[in-house]
Amino acid sequence: MDSSALVINNLTKTYSNGHKALHGIDLEIQHGDFFALLGPNGAGKSTTIGIITSLIKKTSGDISIYGIDIDKNFVKAKTYIGLVPQEINFNTFEPISEIITNQAGYYGLSRKIAIPESEKLLKKLGLWEKRDQFSRNLSGGMQRRLMVARALIHQPKLLILDEPTAGADVEVRRLMWDYLKLLNDNGTTIILTTHYLEEAENLCKNIAIIDDGKILENSSMKNFLGQLKNEKFILYTENLISEDFSLDNKYFKVLDENTIEVSVSTESNINFLIQELSSQGIKVKSLKNKTSRLEELFMRLVDKNDK
Amino acid sequence: MINNNFRIQITAYNTIVRKEVLRFSRIWKQTLIPPVITNILYFIIFGNLIGERIGQIESFSYTDFIFPGLLLMSVITHSYTNTVSSLYISKYHRYIEELLVSPIQNYTILAGFITGGVIRGLSVGVVVIIAAQFFVTFTVHNLFLMMIVIILSSTLFSMCGFLNGLFASDWDDINVIPTFIMTPLTYLGGIFFSISMLPGIWQDIALINPILYLINALRFSMLGITDVSIAIAFLIILLFNIVLAALCIYFLKIGKGLRT
Numbered sequence: 001m002d003s004s005a006l007v008i009n010n011l012t013k014t015y016s017n018g019h020k021a022l023h024g025i026d027l028e029i030q031h032g033d034f035f036a037l038l039g040p041n042g043a044g045k046s047t048t049i050g051i052i053t054s055l056i057k058k059t060s061g062d063i064s065i066y067g068i069d070i071d072k073n074f075v076k077a078k079t080y081i082g083l084v085p086q087e088i089n090f091n092t093f094e095p096i097s098e099i100i101t102n103q104a105g106y107y108g109l110s111r112k113i114a115i116p117e118s119e120k121l122l123k124k125l126g127l128w129e130k131r132d133q134f135s136r137n138l139s140g141g142m143q144r145r146l147m148v149a150r151a152l153i154h155q156p157k158l159l160i161l162d163e164p165t166a167g168a169d170v171e172v173r174r175l176m177w178d179y180l181k182l183l184n185d186n187g188t189t190i191i192l193t194t195h196y197l198e199e200a201e202n203l204c205k206n207i208a209i210i211d212d213g214k215i216l217e218n219s220s221m222k223n224f225l226g227q228l229k230n231e232k233f234i235l236y237t238e239n240l241i242s243e244d245f246s247l248d249n250k251y252f253k254v255l256d257e258n259t260i261e262v263s264v265s266t267e268s269n270i271n272f273l274i275q276e277l278s279s280q281g282i283k284v285k286s287l288k289n290k291t292s293r294l295e296e297l298f299m300r301l302v303d304k305n306d307k
Numbered sequence: 308m309i310n311n312n313f314r315i316q317i318t319a320y321n322t323i324v325r326k327e328v329l330r331f332s333r334i335w336k337q338t339l340i341p342p343v344i345t346n347i348l349y350f351i352i353f354g355n356l357i358g359e360r361i362g363q364i365e366s367f368s369y370t371d372f373i374f375p376g377l378l379l380m381s382v383i384t385h386s387y388t389n390t391v392s393s394l395y396i397s398k399y400h401r402y403i404e405e406l407l408v409s410p411i412q413n414y415t416i417l418a419g420f421i422t423g424g425v426i427r428g429l430s431v432g433v434v435v436i437i438a439a440q441f442f443v444t445f446t447v448h449n450l451f452l453m454m455i456v457i458i459l460s461s462t463l464f465s466m467c468g469f470l471n472g473l474f475a476s477d478w479d480d481i482n483v484i485p486t487f488i489m490t491p492l493t494y495l496g497g498i499f500f501s502i503s504m505l506p507g508i509w510q511d512i513a514l515i516n517p518i519l520y521l522i523n524a525l526r527f528s529m530l531g532i533t534d535v536s537i538a539i540a541f542l543i544i545l546l547f548n549i550v551l552a553a554l555c556i557y558f559l560k561i562g563k564g565l566r567t
Binding site: 054056057076081093098102 | 311312314315316318319321322325326329330333377401402404405406407408409410411412530537562566567
């Protein structure tokens with residue numbers, strides 16, 4: 001088997017109104033990866049996904065899925081892909097079980113195979129009890145899960161999720177995260193686009209940041225986060241902070257009499273900060289990272305590109 | 308791979324057809340009953356009330372004479388409506404993407420939708436024939452020919468509906484062709500009259516109307532009478548089927564109305 005799940009070479013897209021959405025992007029995603037494709041609105045994420053899944057026609061460039069060129073053998077290439085689109089797109093007058101078995105049929109799975117497979121999937125995703133209901137009667141979270149079930153019915157090797165948790169509550173999001181982690185552990189390659197950077201940071205092994213149709217960053221999540229030189233922490237103290245409070249060689253800001261914001265180098269140890277505060281008689285009750293590390297780096301990259 | 312591709316296409320085709328049939332069956336009160344009511348009204352008003360004053364046409368009662376045309380009108384209208392509405396609604400709600408992202412070839416998508424339209428057309432045809440038993444003397448001159456004409460006409464108008472669905476960008480667009488083109492051509496296509504009843508130049512004008520050939524082909528298969536050559540009628544039906552199939556495949560290939 002080809003070790004690359006997806007290879008994109010010099011992909012460009014110019015829409016009929018002249019808008020150039022992709023400026024020759026290159027991307028390679030390995031089998032088994034959990035890959036984050038991030039970018040602000042209009043950056044080119046959905047265009048890229050649309051081209052991979054053939055909803056959008058490319059202007060130029062090459063794409064291969066597990067070594068299969070989509071222009072040469074799209075039937076085989078597409079059997080490898082499962083798509084969870086950004087927007088809910090069911091036939092609202094179809095029962096849930098029909099939506100899943102029909103999708104299986106489009107991938108060549110007979111109903112004899114599809115019916116037991118859909119039962120397994122719907123049970124895993126907590127939708128089995130609703131199988132005879134119309135999709136329009138489901139809650140937003142359930143509809144999101146149904147989208148995942150639909151994308152997985154033919155057991156794709158490459159699952160593409162375009163903002164799968166948009167609008168979902170925390171419980172649904174966590175449930176989805178656990179399920180996606182499990183899928184990835186079992187060998188499914190996953191590409192995720194999301195506006196929840198915490199989601200990408202928690203789940204993904206590798207990352208690409210796209211803006212204005214260009215890839216700005218493409219590396220492992222660990223290396224990318226390693227680029228952050230400083231992190232800001234909010235510290236909540238037990239005792240009141242005096243007016244003459246100071247910290248050696250650190251940027252800090254007193255937010256209120258029990259709260260301080262401190263910028264700490266990623267190379268230093270946070271224990272030293274706690275000790276320094278302790279030596280001044282200040283006991284730290286709790287602390288939190290002010291911003292997500294990924295969010296910080298993401299914003300820097302995108303801002304730099306805008307300038 | 309060829310076998311695998313063939314298996315995928317066959318299963319996908321069956322799935323689309325099943326989905327289409329279930330779709331119109333679920334709403335049978337909207338899809339199967341209205342043509343029965345409409346045709347019963349035609350039989351009562353045009354056949355019994357007005358028809359009695361017209362008398363016989365080529366040794367057939369007026370009701371019997373108009374029945375093939377009414378039957379064909381029901382079949383083609385519903386074949387067209389089924390395909391255009393199904394395709395457009397799937398575009399509007401975006402669940403057409405289920406098909407577009409899957410490994411289905413364009414010809415399979417087309418065949419699936421067209422078969423759905425044909426089955427709806429034939430279902431309507433059957434219920435209209437059943438309802439007609441109370442009003443007309445149902446005669447068949449050539450059953451094989453009758454089936455071929457009905458199926459090919461249904462295929463033709465399903466493809467027209469498919470093209471309309473591809474090009475439609477709002478709800479109005481799916482009504483324009485049936486209202487302004489199909490209905491006038493159908494009514495002027497000789498359902499209620501033989502073109503020999505028309506004065507001079509109007510006979511020549513009527514011959515430009517392709518639906519005239521469909522109606523006459525069906526009338527010949529049922530009653531054994533026709534205003535036009537059956538060979539020419541068949542040639543026209545086949546030619547239109549081939550041209551429309553080619554157009555549908557072409558527009559699917561370029562992604563007209565489906566892919567950005």
